[in-house]
Amino acid sequence: MESTKxxxxxxxxxxxxxxxxxxxxxxxxxxxxxxxxxxxxGHSLVIPKRREADFSKLSTDEQSEILSLASERMRQLQSxxxxxxxxxxxxxxxxxxxxxxxxxxxxxxxxxxxxxxxxRGGVRWVxxxxxxxxS
Numbered sequence: 001m002e003s004t005k006x007x008x009x010x011x012x013x014x015x016x017x018x019x020x021x022x023x024x025x026x027x028x029x030x031x032x033x034x035x036x037x038x039x040x041x042g043h044s045l046v047i048p049k050r051r052e053a054d055f056s057k058l059s060t061d062e063q064s065e066i067l068s069l070a071s072e073r074m075r076q077l078q079s080x081x082x083x084x085x086x087x088x089x090x091x092x093x094x095x096x097x098x099x100x101x102x103x104x105x106x107x108x109x110x111x112x113x114x115x116x117x118x119x120r121g122g123v124r125w126v127x128x129x130x131x132x133x134x135s
Contacts, residue, residue, distance in 0.1 A: 014103040029065045042077045042110040053102040086111040
């Protein structure tokens with residue numbers, strides 16, 4: 001298992017939030033924070049405490065805790081808001097995939113019935129020309 005020591009970068013907003021204790025759920029290797037630019041109410045990020053940009057370079061223990069905290073956050077959100085009927089989970093790795101903060105993170109995006117006209121395809125819409133595979 002890798003070190004749990006927080007490797008912080010002053011310009012990293014996620015490191016700053018962890019250091020200030022501005023977290024929703026605090027784990028040993030990871031934490032849940034609210035997204036600064038939420039796409040839905042409750043949009044959260046699960047981030048490792050160790051700063052690493054590439055999700056695939058996180059230890060298996062870190063990845064496991066991130067998934068566990070994501071599940072915990074989903075249950076928490078659904079218990080607080082029964083209008084939540086689904087979730088999108090997503091990780092952007094690299095600038096070509098849309099990653100804007102060089103600190104790995106998993107998006108937990110609550111979804112509600114009717115929040116978009118047609119939710120089919122979900123995360124496939126990152127490549128809009130290929131998302132509508134059912135037509």
